[in-house]
Amino acid sequence: xxxxxxxxxxxxxxxxxxxxxxxxxxxxxxxxxxxxxxxxxxxxxxxxxxxxxxxxxxxxxxxxxxxxxxxxxxxxxxxxxxxxxxxxxxxxxxxxxxxxxxxxxxxxxxxxxxxxxxxxxxxxxxxxxxxxxxxxxxxxxxxxxxxxxxxxxxxxxxxxxxxxxxxxxxxxxx
Amino acid sequence: xxxxxxxxxxxxxxxxxxxxxxxxxxxxxxxxxxxxxxxxxxxxxxxxxxxxxxxxxxxxxxxxxxxxxxxxxxxxxxxxxxxxxxxxxxxxxxxxxxxxxxxxxxxxxxxxxxxxxxxxxxxxxxxxxxxxxxxxxxxxxxxxxxxxxxxxxxxxxxxxxxxxxxxxxxxxxxxxxxxxxxxxxxxxxxxxxxxxxxxxxxxxxxxxxxxxxxxxxxxxxxxxxxxxxxx
Numbered sequence: 001x002x003x004x005x006x007x008x009x010x011x012x013x014x015x016x017x018x019x020x021x022x023x024x025x026x027x028x029x030x031x032x033x034x035x036x037x038x039x040x041x042x043x044x045x046x047x048x049x050x051x052x053x054x055x056x057x058x059x060x061x062x063x064x065x066x067x068x069x070x071x072x073x074x075x076x077x078x079x080x081x082x083x084x085x086x087x088x089x090x091x092x093x094x095x096x097x098x099x100x101x102x103x104x105x106x107x108x109x110x111x112x113x114x115x116x117x118x119x120x121x122x123x124x125x126x127x128x129x130x131x132x133x134x135x136x137x138x139x140x141x142x143x144x145x146x147x148x149x150x151x152x153x154x155x156x157x158x159x160x161x162x163x164x165x166x167x168x169x170x171x172x173x174x
Numbered sequence: 175x176x177x178x179x180x181x182x183x184x185x186x187x188x189x190x191x192x193x194x195x196x197x198x199x200x201x202x203x204x205x206x207x208x209x210x211x212x213x214x215x216x217x218x219x220x221x222x223x224x225x226x227x228x229x230x231x232x233x234x235x236x237x238x239x240x241x242x243x244x245x246x247x248x249x250x251x252x253x254x255x256x257x258x259x260x261x262x263x264x265x266x267x268x269x270x271x272x273x274x275x276x277x278x279x280x281x282x283x284x285x286x287x288x289x290x291x292x293x294x295x296x297x298x299x300x301x302x303x304x305x306x307x308x309x310x311x312x313x314x315x316x317x318x319x320x321x322x323x324x325x326x327x328x329x330x331x332x333x334x335x336x337x338x339x340x341x342x343x344x345x346x347x348x349x350x351x352x353x354x355x356x357x358x359x360x361x362x363x364x365x366x367x368x369x370x371x372x373x374x375x376x377x378x379x380x381x382x383x384x385x386x387x388x389x390x391x392x393x394x395x396x397x398x399x400x401x402x403x404x405x
Contacts, residue, residue: 120401126385155381
């Protein structure tokens with residue numbers, strides 16, 4: 001999963017600080033592993049270097065000054081392209097897809113589009129495997145069967161996620 | 175657009191609405207089927223996909239919206255007209271229960287030709303060829319209750335294709351079969367349909383079945399989404 005792109009998604013609704021971004025990231029995606037500060041600032045530096053975010057001023061507080069970051073037009077385009085592009089169908093995609101769905105909901109984009117574009121990519125790969133199976137020998141058939149069952153499991157997850165989008169929206173935006 | 179989508183649609187539904195009492199099955203469903211393509215209609219249970227298929231096939235009349243088959247407006251045809259259209263142009267495969275239990279498998283497959291007025295000898299000769307094509311020639315003299323589920327579905331596919339229809343409607347055709355038999359039915363159904371240039375409307379909730387299609391649409395809450403345009 002891309003941490004810089006995820007932070008970009010969290011900055012899409014409005015400017016924020018590194019500390020708040022980390023808290024928001026951990027709240028949505030850090031169930032198993034919270035994001036270390038070093039990784040937050042490394043990702044923000046990369047986004048700044050690539051012109052996808054800019055500094056939006058400094059705020060004085062009780063502690064050190066806090067930098068505010070804001071997404072740029074190029075950042076919004078980069079985020080949209082990432083959300084609209086299906087991932088290569090493979091095992092263990094769920095965390096990336098879950099992130100994309102949550103970011104789509106947070107930034108007011110269509111989470112159903114994210115899931116449907118992935119669904120179309122999965123089914124396309126299943127078509128290719130089915131074709132290969134019909135043309136191949138028994139060994140090829142068994143290998144394709146294995147891949148087909150895994151892709152089917154992903155697709156069932158995508159369908160269930162699509163059916164739960166409204167519930168997830170309520171939870172994410174609460 | 176897939177290679178099969180050249181030219182005008184063979185069958186087109188536009189803005190279909192259908193309710194059963196207080197339950198809305200279709201809420202503005204639109205879809206097109208092109209000549210020779212296998213179209214998978216997917217969606218969760220109760221989404222309206224079977225109702226959509228029944229409207230496309232002229233079995234159910236929608237409350238609003240239109241269905242066109244070539245130049246014919248199916249939704250404005252009489253019951254007799256739609257019945258004749260179904261017999262002459264369409265073939266059907268359902269999940270189960272479609273074969274007449276009192277007739278042999280051969281007689282079941284020959285029945286659509288007999289209803290179309292063909293002589294028994296000719297109808298049964300053609301039916302025999304289709305049973306062989308579907309790899310179930312050996313069950314010709316058996317009754318549906320005496321054959322396995324997979325064999326029965328292959329007989330049903332033979333019956334759906336024996337009149338060489340232009341559209342085959344298949345509603346969960348492998349729903350009652352195990353994986354291997356389901357795969358065999360899908361292979362034979364899609365191969366035979368492609369050889370005879372029949373278009374197929376394949377209603378299924380199984381992705382491995384939908385993988386035999388050229389294109390898929392998803393029905394959710396009575397509305398059709400063509401997900402192929404998103405990629």
